[in-house]
Amino acid sequence: MEKIRSIDPSDTDFRDLAPLGKAIGNTRIVLLGEQGHGDGSTFLAKTRVIEYLHQKLGFDVIAFESGIYDLYAAQKLIDAGEKPSVALAQAIFPVWPQSDEFKPLLAYMDAQKAASRPLTASGFDMQPTNTLSRALPGELKAMSARVGDKSGGLNFLATALQESFGAGPAALQKYKLEELEAAGRKAENAIAAASPPDAAYWRQMVKSTARMLIFLKRIPEQTAEVFNMRDAQMADNLEWLAREAFPGRKIIVWAATSHIVRDRTTLQTTEAQGMIPMGAEIQDSHAQDSYVLAFTSGGGRVGSFSKRDVTDKGLAPAGSIEARIGSAGYEYAFVDGDALKRAMPGVQLSWLLGFEPIKGEWNKAVDGLFYIRTQAPTTYAPSGDKK
Incomplete structure (x- = not known):
């Protein structure tokens, strides 16, 4: 386990993220997950990690779990002179750009474009999203x-x-x-x-x-076969982006952890049976060229985009990976998959998928964990615009 000092996107002293960089190595695709879509602290932490990957490791493409066409059109607007924050607000699933905790990423992309060090935006979902x-x-x-x-x-x-x-x-x-x-x-x-x-x-x-x-x-x-169609096409789109749209470039993926886990077959849950996530497809095509980083928490509250309310999730289940990391006194921490395997081998309890307690061999599902002791919810502007 490695201590992480901060999840504040304005903190640009990235020395605490060096262990993450070492674990990523020369990997070309880094997939950043989240427990749910109301995880405000996670949005901030992911933004700081993105800044690190961009500034220190040479990643310059960011692919969102949003429409492949929406983001193609958004990047065309950006190339024509529009601010990324304006273009992406019309392209990405609104649950992200309408949250206050996503705005630091949009501001960062605006600043980097102005400084001629842009992050190119793309999408890999087959669905229209905005x-x-x-x-x-x-x-x-x-x-x-x-x-x-x-x-x-x-x-x-x-x-x-x-x-x-x-x-x-x-x-x-x-x-x-x-x-x-x-x-x-x-x-x-x-x-x-x-x-x-x-x-x-x-x-x-x-x-x-x-x-x-x-x-x-x-x-x-409502069958697993049908639900898998979305993940299969998202994987196909992401593979196409890596192969043809951005050959040789390093890609950051912003998505829900449920889509990017490498293997759900080790998870002891009925919902996992028959489900093949995008991450499993990426594992087949980019096993040595991708890194799955799941963000999880020791407890806290999450927001709701649709209801504009907050739910208290309480504390992570007793005996879980999250509870054990928290008992070691960490506010924020990074655990690489190899360290997870050594410290917590075999079947372990975790709630990194949607805050649902699930037993499984998590070191086979993800390559690393980013731990946040207390999750703060997403917040939204008073306008209440839900689009």
């Missing part, structure tokens, strides 16, 4: 005209997507699965045949969009 996504149907139709898509695949996807925006997943029940699958293939082939300058991105975009529409059509089934 207001910028509303332009996607029109973009697909415009692409159809650009490439002369006689197959109709691009227009088909545009129409289905627009209908889902208006009436939700129910609007997709009139479509057959094979129609949606065929439209995706036709759209990809039309773009490949015409080979416009941005063909690589748009082929991935239509592949992701078709998969998302199939997912929404099948979501009423």
Whole structure:
């Protein structure tokens, strides 16, 4: 265990994070998790870690658990002169940019762009996540005209997507699965045949969009197979970003820990059975080139974006990894996976997934833990704008 001095993003003396840097080594993809989406202290801690990774270890791409199109459109706005804080507020799931504790990251990205040391923003979720996504149907139709898509695949996807925006997943029940699958293939082939300058991105975009529409059509089934579709496509999108969009560049991933864990099969929970997280897919393709850092806490309170209220989670379960770290007197600490394996081998209790006490071989699920003794909740501006 290594003591961490601070989670304050304004604290730029990064010597306390050196053990984390040593554990990461030459890793190219670092995935930063969170117990839930109301973890204000975790948002601050992740921001400080991002600053360290950017300034000291050369990471210069940040990929959010948000729409691949939304963030593509946001980065285009940034490249055209918009502030990252303004563009990203229209692209990322609102649960993050509308919280006060996420604002230091937006301010940091604004400052780094002004200093000509920008963090490039991207997304890997197949879902539309904010207001910028509303332009996607029109973009697909415009692409159809650009490439002369006689197959109709691009227009088909545009129409289905627009209908889902208006009436939700129910609007997709009139479509057959094979129609949606065929439209995706036709759209990809039309773009490949015409080979416009941005063909690589748009082929991935239509592949992701078709998969998302199939997912929404099948979501009423409520099965592990269907739920896994999102994580599988998020992994495919992230792998594409690493391989084609940002080859050779170092990527930071901001996501929920539930999506980035490497292995859920060791976890003793019914919910985990049959679930294949994005992290398992990344483990297959980037086993030696990625590092999963889960943020967890010894107790405290969490906020709610939808309700704008606060829930007291109490203290971490007795005997848990978190309780044992806390008993050692740490306010903040970093535990590498190897140290976790030595100090707490085999099956251990933890609540790092959604504050639910779960037994499992956690050193097989994550590469490291960032411990926060007391979790403070996310807070929001008085406007109450929930979008």
